Amino acid sequence: MNAIAQKLETIVGNSRILAWDAIETTRREQIQQAIATENYPCFVYPQTQAELAEVVAYAYQNQWKILPCGSTTKLNWGGLAQDVQIVISTERIHQLIEHAVGDLTVTAEAGIRFADLQTTLATAGQFLALDPTTPESATLGGIVATADTGSLRQRYGGVRDQLLGISFVRADGKIAKAGGRVVKNVAGYDLMKLFTGSYGTLGIITSVTFRVYPIPEASGTVVLTGNADQIAQAVTSLRASALTPVASDLLSQQLVINLDLGQGLGLVVRFQSLSASVKQQAASLLELGQQLNLQGAVYTDDEAELWQKLQQQMRSPTKPTEITCKIGVLPTNAVATLTQFDPHMGLIHTGSGLGLLRFDTDVNKQNILQMRDFCQSQGGFLSVLAAPPALKEKIDVWGYQGNALEMMQQIKHQFDPNNILIPSRFVRGI
Template sequence: MNAIASTLTTILSEQNAVLAWENLPPTQQQAFQQVIVSKNQPSCIVYPRTQTQLASVITTANQNKWRVLCCGSGSKLNWGGLTQNIDIIVSTEYINQLIEHAVGDLTITVEAGMKFAQIQEILAKSRQTLALDPFAPASATIGGIVATADTGSLRQRYGSVRDQILGITFVRADGQIAKAGGRVVKNVAGYDLMKLFTGAYGTLGMISQVTFRVYPQPESSGTVVLTGQPDAIAQAAATLKASALTPTQADLVSSKLAAVLGLGAEIALLARFQSISESVKEQSQRLLELGQKLGLNGIIYAGEDEIDLWQRLPEQIYSYGLEQRITAKIGVLPTAAVEILNQLELGVIHIGSGLGIANLENQQQTLAVRKLCQTHAGFLSVLTAPLSVKEKIDIWGYNGNALHVMGRIKEQFDKNYILNPGRFVHGI
C-alpha cells in the first residue's frame, strides 16, 4: 500500500475503509476517470464511517496539501468541471444514518450519504415526502443532490433544493466541523450557508448532514397533457402561469421528446395537479377546456400511467444517446421557452422558472444553443459530455461579473484549494 493510503489507514480502522487505486475494479476506475484527466492517478479512495472520521481525513489532507475529490455514491461524477492531480478520493457513501425525523414539525435530518430513495421510504411511513425529484433517485445521495443543486419539475410548486434546506453541517477544508441553520422551519440564526453550499459542487466543504422541510403526501394526483402547435402551447403555458391553477409540476417538452414518451409528434405541455381529489379533477378539467379553446389535443394521465410518465421524462432526456451526446442545464426567460424548444430535438423547460435540461448532439450544437439562450437572458451549462468536449469548451459558460467574489469565497473556505479543484465555475 502506498504512503498516503497507509497514513489514512491509521485514521480509519474499519475493514475496506481505504482502498488503493490499483485495487479498485476497472469499472470504478473508469467512472473516476470521467472527471480526473491527469496522467497521475489518485493514491486511494477513502470511505469514512462517521462525521468525526471524515473530519480527521480532511484535516490530514489539508496538513499535507493533498488534493481531494469529494463524492457520495458517484452518480453525478460526470457532472461539472474536470479536475487534475487528485491525491485522494473521499466518499461519504457510508455516512448515511437518519439523525431525526420530526413528524409533527415536518422536518427530517439525515447524513449526507443517505440515498434519496431511502429517505422517501422513511417519510412514506408517515405519509410525508421530500419535495425534490433528482436524477437517479435510487443511487443519488443527499450530499450529492445538495452539492449539484439537483432537482427537476417539482420546483414549480416547491422551489429549488436551496429553498428546502433548513440546516447544514459540513467539514471545512481545515477539518473543522461547522454548522448553519437548524432543525426547525422558523430559524434565521447565522449566515445562510445552506444557499452558499447548494450547487457549489463540493468546492467549499464536505457536506456531512442536512435538515430539510418535508410535506404531506398529496391525496390525489392527475396530469394533463396538451399537444399541438407551438404558438398555441406557448399561449396555454402563459395562461396557466397567470391563472389561479396550482400545478406541482408544469413542463414544456420538445416535439421529439414528446414522441419518445409516446405523447405524439408535437410540442407538449405537461401539468400535474396534486391535492384533494375534487381539486385535482376541477383544475385538470379547467386546463383541458383551455386547451380545447386553443385547438390543442388533451388527455389526462392518472394512476400508474402518470407515475410512469414522470419517471420516464428525466430518464429519457438523460439517457438518450448515452455517452456520445451532451446533456446541459439551460435557463431562459419563461416567455422564450417554446422558441428554444423548437430548436432542440430533446429538451424540457419548466414554465415557472425557465430552467430545464437539453440533450444535444455535439459541441457545435451546444455552443449554438448556448448563444441562443444568452440572447434570451439565459445560460447553458454542460452537465455530461465526452471528455474530448469538456476539455475543449467552457462547460459553465458564465459571463456574469461575480467571478472575483466567487474566488474570494473559495479562498476564505479553502485557501489551499484542496477540495474538488476545477469542478466549479472558472476552475474554482
C-alpha cells in the same frame, strides 16, 4: 496513489480504502469522466463524520487534492478536476438523525439515499419535495452540492428553498455547521444557500436538515401535445389562470415521440391536492387544450409510470459520449428555445425557464457556443453538465457571464485557502 492509500488505512482501515486498480469498473469510469489527470486517485469510504474530518485533516496536512462525492451519480457534472489524489465518498455516512413529524422537518447524514429517505418519510404521510436525477441512488449531500431538483420546483422551489441547516467538514478538517432543525431559524450566516450548488468546492457536506410536506390526497397529470404556437398559447394561459400545478414542463418533439405521447411539442402539467380539486383543474386544462386544437390526455392511475419514464428518458444518458446541458431562459422564451435547438431530448420548466437539453455526439464546441449565445440573448445561460472529457478540455463548461466572480474567488479562498477541494471544477477554475 497506493502509498496514499496505505497512509489512510490507519484512519479508516484497509476495508474502506481502495487503490485505483481495486475500484469497480463502473465507478472508475465515472471518476475518469470527472478528472483531468494521468495519476488516478484512491477511493476512501469514511463511516462517520468524525472519521471523514480526520481523513480531510490528514489530506490538508499533506496537501493532497480531494474530490468529494456521494454515490458518484453526478460526479461527471461540471468542469474537470485537476490533480486529484483522493476521492472521498460520503455514501456510508448515511444515518437518519431525526424526523420531527410535527415540525415537518427531517435531519439526516449526507450519504443517505434519497429513495430510502422518501420511503421512511412516507410511513408518516410526508415527503421531501425534490425530484433529483437518479433518485434511487442519489444521496442528500450530492443533491445539495449540485442543487439537483427538477419539475417540483414549480410548486416547492429549489433545493436552497427547502434546506434549513447543514453541517460540513472544512478543507482543514474542522467540522462546522449552519442553520438549524426548525423552519423559523435566523441564527448565523445563510451558508445553506452558499453551499447549495457549490459542487463541493467549499467543504464536504456531512448532514442536512430539510423541511418536508404532507403527501397530497390525490394526483393527476395532463399532457397536451401539438403545434409549437398553440403550446405557447397554452403555457401563457396556464400562467395567467388560477390553476395551481406542482409541475409544468415543456417537452421537445423527440421526447414526446419517445414517450409515445403524440406529435409536436409537449406540455406536461401535474396537479396534487384534494381529489375534487385535482379533477377540476385537470378538466379545465384539458378543455383549454381542446380550444387550442391540441391533443390531450389525463393520467391518474398510470401517472407515476409516466413521470418515471420521463425522468429515465431525460436524465439518464445511455452513452458516455452524450452531452447534457443545463439551461436557463426567460420563461416566456421557453418554447422558442426548444424549437431553436431541436435537441435529442429537451425539457424546460415553464415557471422558472430552467431545463435540460441532451444531444447526441454530433454536437461540437462551436454548436455549444452558438446555443450559449442564444440563451444569453434570451436573458439566460447554458452550462455543460456532462460531456466527454475531450470536449470539456476545449470549452468553458460554465460559461459564467455575471459580475460576482471576484466575490466567489474570495469566498473560495476563505473556505479553502490551499485549494485542495476539487481544484478547477467550478466556475472559472475555482
